[in-house]
Amino acid sequence: xxxxxxxxxxxxxxxxxxxxxxxxxxxxxxxxxxxxxxxxxxxxxxxxxxxxxxxxxxxxxxxxxxxxxxxxxxxxxxxxxxxxxxxxxxxxxxxxxxxxxxxxxxxxxxxxxxxxxxxxxxxxxxxxxxxxxxxxxxxxxxxxxxxxxxx
Amino acid sequence: xxxxxxxxxxxxxxxxxxxxxxxxxxxxxxxxxxxxxxxxxxxxxxxxxxxxxxxxxxxxxxxxxxxxxxxxxxxxxxxxxxx
Numbered sequence: 549x550x551x552x553x554x555x556x557x558x559x560x561x562x563x564x565x566x567x568x569x570x571x572x573x574x575x576x577x578x579x580x581x582x583x584x585x586x587x588x589x590x591x592x593x594x595x596x597x598x599x600x601x602x603x604x605x606x607x608x609x610x611x612x613x614x615x616x617x618x619x620x621x622x623x624x625x626x627x628x629x630x631x632x633x634x635x636x637x638x639x640x641x642x643x644x645x646x647x648x649x650x651x652x653x654x655x656x657x658x659x660x661x662x663x664x665x666x667x668x669x670x671x672x673x674x675x676x677x678x679x680x681x682x683x684x685x686x687x688x689x690x691x692x693x694x695x696x697x698x699x
Numbered sequence: 700x701x702x703x704x705x706x707x708x709x710x711x712x713x714x715x716x717x718x719x720x721x722x723x724x725x726x727x728x729x730x731x732x733x734x735x736x737x738x739x740x741x742x743x744x745x746x747x748x749x750x751x752x753x754x755x756x757x758x759x760x761x762x763x764x765x766x767x768x769x770x771x772x773x774x775x776x777x778x779x780x781x782x
Contacts, residue, residue, distance in 0.1 A: 581782055597781065598705060598706055598709075599781070600703070600705055600755075600758075600774060600776070602758055603755060603758035603759075603774065606758050606759075607758075628781065628782075639781075639782070640781070640782055660782060663781065663782055664779075664781065664782035665779065666760075666779070667779060667781045667782070668705070668755070668774075668776065668779050668781070669779055669780065669781025669782070670705060670706035670707075670776070670777065670779060670780050670781070671780045671781070672706070672707075679710070681706055681707040681710075681777070681780075682780045683780070684777070684778035684779065684780050688782075
């Protein structure tokens, strides 16, 4: 399931709902991304996440489908927020449920690596000297490559 | 066709969305980017360095050789930074 929303989410309630009633599930893995203080120079007071409505949902759904193709998963949840956020706020939530922990943990890692490079979101930081767009990181592309399938 | 701009490209061009007729002679994404640069002013400034410009057609990432049609939705943006 994919949700793109402005509002915060309740991690406990989401995890509870993910596995509720399905007794095949033996493990739930999750990742929570937070707005962090970037350090180095200007103090960041807030962060704004812009996205491409429509394409965002489409890309996240494709990533979810790919995870289901690769691992035996009973449930997948991706929540990504947009709009104005402050340091410490939750930005993204990925949770996976599977009969076995290996699949749940690997799929969760895969999903967060892929959505970093494929989901159309852009961060801009508010600084005392004005708006600053966050640069993409080569490390994120490398992280995605680790999931490349052998031909 | 519908053109969409995001992030700093939107800010520098000063426009989020516009309708343009597919310019004559423009067949693919590379042609469209060249045509936008040739509009001058904020367009040529914003699109100065095409190595940091990504393009999606009808909400899928495409390469520069991707062909274009009049009814396409073309989005132009910098590399993504979500997650």
